[in-house]
Amino acid sequence: MWYKDGDEIQAVALIIRHGLPFGFSYLYCPRGPLFNFQFSPPAGGFNFQKKSKIFEGLLEKIKEINAEEKAIFFKVEPEADFPFNLSDFGFVKSEKEIQPAETVILDLTKTEEELLAEMKSKTRYNINLAERKDIKITQQATHNSQLTTFLELRLHPKEYYEKLFAAHSPNFSVELFLAEYNGKTIAAHLLVFFGNPARTTDVVQSGGQAVYLHGASSREHKETMAPYLLHWEAIKQAKNRGCLIYDFWGISEKKWPGLTRFKKGFGGEEKNYPGAFDLVFAQFWYWVYNIVRKII
Template sequence: MQSGQFLQSDEWEKFQQLLGRKTFRINGNLIIKMPLFKISYLYCPKGPDEITEKFLEEAKKIAKKEYAVFLRFEPDKKPSAGFIKAHDVQPACTQILDLTSTEDDLLAGMKQKTRYNIRLAEKNNVKVERCEKNNLKFEEFYRLLKETGERQGIKLFSKVRYKKLLAFNDLFIAYYNSEPIAGAIINFYQDTATYLHGGSSAEHKKVMAPSLLHWEIIKYAKNNEMEYYDWWGADEKKWPGITRFKKGFGGNEICAPGTFDFPFNQLIYKTYKYIKARGEG
């Protein structure tokens, strides 16, 4: 299976438009015009399946009209020479759980510690709710997300972006004594449920709410005919603790080649890369 196909969906295109971005389609592939200083670039998230001359010609036509310097894309297979490897925008590697197995088999495939944490959360009467998309529930989730970002040093998107994102996705929150202590935004597209964003409270950490939260989401996805649970990112070097948590549920890691650039204007592209490198240095 291919990870991240929801990024090519009509819903994701509408979300991008809500963010004020122009979108296009080339042979069905979503192309997003992204701001870059006073100019722009074109971004094809998790696509296309294959870079062809016809695709590039159509992209060049759009780039000329929109003053785009380069095309950024994320193919399923490594492209031929002539394309420049860039920093990954979306996770190149992720952990995938096959939901066609029985619940007993899914539990058996987990690490013993994960099964223990699920049972401990159940014993502590943690309750997981698939929430209504209202301001109260969003604020509960955003507080958890913000706390997690501050605790782990993760830079968050704007609050408005998460609120707009929720219009196209589902929200699950785990409660302990009626207090929200863990939450997750989940995307359901075709046969895959994808974990997009999550947060948890440092309080009541010992009741292990995140483990039960995801187990309940997995069961919900399975009962709604999803075949895969995509953890949306696994990297033991960049995110060791988060990745260890995800891999505790079992499954398999899959990797894509990552992100590549195709410059339309070599001079401006090289200038952009130089400025970017100086900023990172």
């Protein structure tokens, strides 16, 4: 959904309805909303009152949606801090975050040599090892027979990936990177490309970025270090497209120590997200929801 001020789109948000038991639900906006003033402010910028008005306008549209959905609450997990306090608009800090609270970002404006130099020595070694093992990397931009191969390694139901591949636009694409060894697929990465770097003034753009969404690998031939080469080839592909950043999409020393160590080996900068915030529509059921969630 979006909010317009005159003829200009000033804010956009992906709204997902999450079903709960007994017919209840909540609305969810991952890594958003996104505002025009975050990416392409007009000459002179927006003042605080203008930004607040835009956010209020977006919330009114959310409430219109909820008039039909009858959700318990609306959860947001912003990409970055807003220039105002969400508590001033009725939001409370959520007890539950859905998206990872931290990630690792690579700056793709750097040269390949600079990116390699900033990696851990073990990561560089494993990339070279995979190349010496003659790992072949292929790329698929559409839903085809290669998706079946990925599904054999998948973490989510088949329908999830089919819907993901079906969702595409000029500013959004999902692509599959496969690693083959001796003619057999042993690892796969699913990447999402956001934005057209040539159109950085568009509200839904942030200069073009690649996001590592999912990965999977076979238990066979782990010694080939295929996932390292998969990432490196994906990073180079994103750089060649003009993307400005490569997002490893989530780290946590506590929850995923091994995966976090793997991702941090590629260098980059660690980024912390603001967290999750809830706008409560039904206070009693929100209280019940939080109690039940802690029990189960």
